[in-house]
Amino acid sequence: xxxxxxxxxxxxxxxxxxxxxxxxxxxxxxxxxxxxxxxxxxxxxxxxxxxxxxxxxxxxxxxxxxxxxxxxxxxxxxxxxxxxxxxxxxxxxxxxxxxxxxxxxxxxxxxxxxxxxxxxxxxxxxxxxxxxxxxxxxxxxxxxxxxxxxxxxxxxxxxxxxxxxxxxxxxxxxxxxxxxxxxxxxxxxxxxxxxxxxxxxxxxxxxxxxxxxx
Amino acid sequence: xxxxxxxxxxxxxxxxxxxxxxxxxxxxxxxxxxxxxxxxxxxxxxxxxxxxxxxxxxxxxxxxxxxxxxxxxxxxxxxxxxxxxxxxxxxxxxxxxxxxxxxxxxxxxxxxxxxxxxxxxxxxxxxxxxxxxxxxxxxxxxxxxxxxxxxxxxxxxxxxxxxxxxxxxxxxxxxxxxxxxxxxxxxxxxxxxxxxxxxxxxxxxxxxxxxxxx
DNA sequence: ATTGAGTTCAAACAATTGTTTGAATTAGGA
DNA sequence: TCCTAATTCAAACAATTGTTTGAACTCAAT
Numbered sequence: 001x002x003x004x005x006x007x008x009x010x011x012x013x014x015x016x017x018x019x020x021x022x023x024x025x026x027x028x029x030x031x032x033x034x035x036x037x038x039x040x041x042x043x044x045x046x047x048x049x050x051x052x053x054x055x056x057x058x059x060x061x062x063x064x065x066x067x068x069x070x071x072x073x074x075x076x077x078x079x080x081x082x083x084x085x086x087x088x089x090x091x092x093x094x095x096x097x098x099x100x101x102x103x104x105x106x107x108x109x110x111x112x113x114x115x116x117x118x119x120x121x122x123x124x125x126x127x128x129x130x131x132x133x134x135x136x137x138x139x140x141x142x143x144x145x146x147x148x149x150x151x152x153x154x155x156x157x158x159x160x161x162x163x164x165x166x167x168x169x170x171x172x173x174x175x176x177x178x179x180x181x182x183x184x185x186x187x188x189x190x191x192x193x194x195x196x197x198x199x200x201x202x203x204x205x206x207x208x209x210x211x212x213x214x
Numbered sequence: 215x216x217x218x219x220x221x222x223x224x225x226x227x228x229x230x231x232x233x234x235x236x237x238x239x240x241x242x243x244x245x246x247x248x249x250x251x252x253x254x255x256x257x258x259x260x261x262x263x264x265x266x267x268x269x270x271x272x273x274x275x276x277x278x279x280x281x282x283x284x285x286x287x288x289x290x291x292x293x294x295x296x297x298x299x300x301x302x303x304x305x306x307x308x309x310x311x312x313x314x315x316x317x318x319x320x321x322x323x324x325x326x327x328x329x330x331x332x333x334x335x336x337x338x339x340x341x342x343x344x345x346x347x348x349x350x351x352x353x354x355x356x357x358x359x360x361x362x363x364x365x366x367x368x369x370x371x372x373x374x375x376x377x378x379x380x381x382x383x384x385x386x387x388x389x390x391x392x393x394x395x396x397x398x399x400x401x402x403x404x405x406x407x408x409x410x411x412x413x414x415x416x417x418x419x420x421x422x423x424x425x426x427x428x
Numbered sequence: 429a430t431t432g433a434g435t436t437c438a439a440a441c442a443a444t445t446g447t448t449t450g451a452a453t454t455a456g457g458a
Numbered sequence: 459t460c461c462t463a464a465t466t467c468a469a470a471c472a473a474t475t476g477t478t479t480g481a482a483c484t485c486a487a488t
Contacts, residue, residue: 041447045447045448050447
């Protein structure tokens, strides 16, 4: 046996998560990752069979962490009132605006994917039947008329997440010149309130929208 | 003089708009553009001083076309009721889902930029003081309490456009497997209704959200 | 016909990407 | 101790990117 292989793997995964969250998968180069991880160039291919393999591994980690987490766990959300669950979910999606921990990085990775899904990601959610959207669908559903079609609920969920992910992806940008938003706790609370209130006020009427039935 | 230089320029611009709309600026290679335009490799650098220069030219065209257009023209929208103006604006943003004409391509280009603004785009909107967001701000404002801060209105506008651009960018994707949405006129009408109704129902309460004052 | 500026062209350049190679290490089992 | 398999490493590879080069070509004006 050679040196601690697990150490190298962990270093790579940690660096990859950090970079994928910051710039997305496509814009993160293998060389950037190995430099940040302080490992050799060829390590990624040796341990993960390529950049795609590494991403798949990272996606599995992120998905596992996110589904077991309180923010999107179906059971936890069901125990709250619809309004509380929605508020909770939205705030969870906005978490990367405030904290830069591991969980936030995972959420941010998914925010990049929601902008333009990579091939790896599409293959990943194709196999994981319980998509990362299902939590959002469950949250949204409770505001919709009971007989609302699955497809309509999914569309509403996509809208909801779309509003959050714009801010998560472009956090740095919105702090700058044409916008000059100060992104602190007060701002995120306000933003979460805005999205939540708009959804609460509007979703009950969404059923009338006449989205095509399933 | 040599051959019709204007012809070459037009060919390049046309091909570039098509590709930028389809995949975004970064993912469109110079070689793809010149191949589609049926011109020589070096033509882009000769006529536009590089890929960035071409994009800047295209952005100017798109911006001019979009601001003179009924869908986002401030005066046209003011002549409608707030609800009508909102519905009109949202439907306009969703136009690339139905039609693939020039106007739709411009809208789609901006949808890519709203996901992850390129350097060229950021420099462009920095000089064009009337950002392409201002129309959305004006539309949204009429639903907000009169004393609402500019910043809060902008945030609401970003949310509104975020909901539209997700679908515009990933049109093809949503037609496929995990989603299987049939994107026809009925769907787009329904989607526009959904977004509109949610906004109408919720925006009036957005003022309570306590977004940081300007 | 000749000039000369404007334009096209095939080819190469320089930089970056993900991946592969094959030798050099490392550590555990015989 | 020697052997073997796992791991690391520097280097190169092949493909793609945007850009530059310098000669060839076109056409209006002289």
